[in-house]
Amino acid sequence: xxxxxxxxxxxxxxxxxxxxxxxxxxxxxxxxxxxxxxxxxxxxxxxxxxxxxxxxxxxxxxxxxxxxxxxxxxxxxxxxxxxxxxxxxxxxxxxxxxxxxxxxxxxxxxxxxxxxxxxxxxxxxxxxxxxxxxxxxxxxxxxxxxxxxxxxxxxxxxxxxxxxxxxxxxxxxxxxxxxxxxxxxxxxxxxxxxxxxxxxxxxxxxxxxxxxxxxxxxxxx
Amino acid sequence: xxxxxxxxxxxxxxxxxxxxxxxxxxxxxxxxxxxxxxxxxxxxxxxxxxxxxxxxxxxxxxxxxxxxxxxxxxxxxxxxxxxxxxxxxxxxxxxxxxxxxxxxxxxxxxxxxxxxxxxxxxxxxxxxxxxxxxxxxxxxxxxxxxxxxxxxxxxxxxxxxxxxxxxxxxxxxxxxxxxxxxxxxxxxxxxxxxxxxxxxxxxxxxxxxxxxxxxxxxxxxxxxxxxxxxxxxxxxxxxxxxxxxxxxxxxxxxxxxxxxxxxx
Numbered sequence: 121x122x123x124x125x126x127x128x129x130x131x132x133x134x135x136x137x138x139x140x141x142x143x144x145x146x147x148x149x150x151x152x153x154x155x156x157x158x159x160x161x162x163x164x165x166x167x168x169x170x171x172x173x174x175x176x177x178x179x180x181x182x183x184x185x186x187x188x189x190x191x192x193x194x195x196x197x198x199x200x201x202x203x204x205x206x207x208x209x210x211x212x213x214x215x216x217x218x219x220x221x222x223x224x225x226x227x228x229x230x231x232x233x234x235x236x237x238x239x240x241x242x243x244x245x246x247x248x249x250x251x252x253x254x255x256x257x258x259x260x261x262x263x264x265x266x267x268x269x270x271x272x273x274x275x276x277x278x279x280x281x282x283x284x285x286x287x288x289x290x291x292x293x294x295x296x297x298x299x300x301x302x303x304x305x306x307x308x309x310x311x312x313x314x315x316x317x318x319x320x321x322x323x324x325x326x327x328x329x330x331x332x333x334x335x336x337x338x339x340x341x
Numbered sequence: 342x343x344x345x346x347x348x349x350x351x352x353x354x355x356x357x358x359x360x361x362x363x364x365x366x367x368x369x370x371x372x373x374x375x376x377x378x379x380x381x382x383x384x385x386x387x388x389x390x391x392x393x394x395x396x397x398x399x400x401x402x403x404x405x406x407x408x409x410x411x412x413x414x415x416x417x418x419x420x421x422x423x424x425x426x427x428x429x430x431x432x433x434x435x436x437x438x439x440x441x442x443x444x445x446x447x448x449x450x451x452x453x454x455x456x457x458x459x460x461x462x463x464x465x466x467x468x469x470x471x472x473x474x475x476x477x478x479x480x481x482x483x484x485x486x487x488x489x490x491x492x493x494x495x496x497x498x499x500x501x502x503x504x505x506x507x508x509x510x511x512x513x514x515x516x517x518x519x520x521x522x523x524x525x526x527x528x529x530x531x532x533x534x535x536x537x538x539x540x541x542x543x544x545x546x547x548x549x550x551x552x553x554x555x556x557x558x559x560x561x562x563x564x565x566x567x568x569x570x571x572x573x574x575x576x577x578x579x580x581x582x583x584x585x586x587x588x589x590x591x592x593x594x595x596x597x598x599x600x601x602x603x604x605x
Contacts, residue, residue: 167503167504190500285505
């Protein structure tokens with residue numbers, strides 16, 4: 121469903137090289153790696169947001185619907201939550217259902233700036249799901265939330281993923297705990313130039329533990 | 342108690358009547374001076390009011406005012422449309438900006454009078470030349486303002502619009518217009534003031550109607566009362582446009598700015 125083949129991608133002081141991988145329906149990928157290594161750039165490349173990809177970079181997407189939960193909510197500040205979701209083509213019925221799912225039923229007529237950080241991120245998540253995506257991209261969805269809110273949102277995302285078994289996900293994070301909660305597959309981006317040092321499927325928490333231990337070995341090495 | 346606290350905490354309240362100090366004071370000084378000097382070169386406010394009434398009763402004022410307003414409106418719409426399109430284009434494409442910028446600087450510095458004379462010489466004393474001269478004078482200003490606006494467009498919202506496949510129409514209406522609105526308002530305000538001044542010059546030099554033409558006629562017989570009557574009426578009309586049209590529009594379009602911030 122998604123094929124990534126990037127020989128070399130240099131963008132914004134970030135160099136990513138030699139990436140060869142596929143994402144299949146139901147894959148929940150957590151993309152880990154040190155900060156500034158190019159995780160977001162790679163995610164942007166998948167989303168088609170890196171202008172003029174070099175010719176040797178292939179981001180193959182068979183006509184999939186793609187949603188992107190950016191780090192900032194990126195809702196239009198002059199439109200209410202409902203209007204923002206309607207703009208991506210959702211019916212009022214769908215909007216009501218999704219806002220209930222993310223616990224924002226009361227705030228459908230609020231402007232984004234009236235919401236707290238966590239609420240705005242959940243509103244943006246509802247907008248992502250409104251297009252019924254085949255692939256959901258998330259860039260540090262738990263960043264700058266306090267621990268309690270982060271746990272809530274992690275649980276919410278896991279619930280929403282379970283209800284959509286065919287939906288794939290790529291989630292950029294720097295916290296292995298996110299991977300433990302959400303991922304069935306782990307990417308680890310590192311090196312100079314950066315490449316996928318790890319691309320492993322995870323079956324069960326035990327395996328993840330082993331993998332994370334190996335990962336720590338990599339990080340420390 | 343709590344009320345007084347609120348008042349002191351916020352910015353000092355501006356009372357309604359504070360806006361009505363300067364203009365009546367000017368009027369009083371004018372009246373005193375005019376009575377003191379007692380010369381036809383500085384008519385009293387009453388003389389000017391009488392001149393305005395005379396011109397209104399004869400239908401002259403309404404006719405010429407209408408003609409000038411029409412010219413202002415047409416030139417304004419054309420200049421805003423062209424300037425906005427060009428400004429946004431140049432703001433978003435650096436290469437286009439590099440090519441067009443010298444041209445923009447040239448037209449910015451081209452004196453209004455030169456444009457007007459040249460167009461009258463080339464096309465004759467016709468309406469098209471008059472309107473075109475005003476538009477050519479105003480477009481560069483609008484372009485510069487809107488280019489700034491386009492440069493300040495939030496790239497993060499552009500990416501959002503890319504990901505969700507916004508149509509061009511949606512992008513303009515939902516993403517760009519709200520961000521460009523302050524720049525459009527600035528261009529509009531400056532635009533109206535500048536355009537009506539240029540329109541008067543255009544009329545004075547080559548039209549046989551409009552306020553500029555009437556001012557020219559009054560100037561030839563040193564009829565200062567009529568000159569002031571026409572000018573003041575037009576200033577009042579422009580003020581009316583500001584109060585009735587622009588201010589409500591601005592309040593409506595920027596309402597979202599004042600509602601937000603409860604949590605942020």
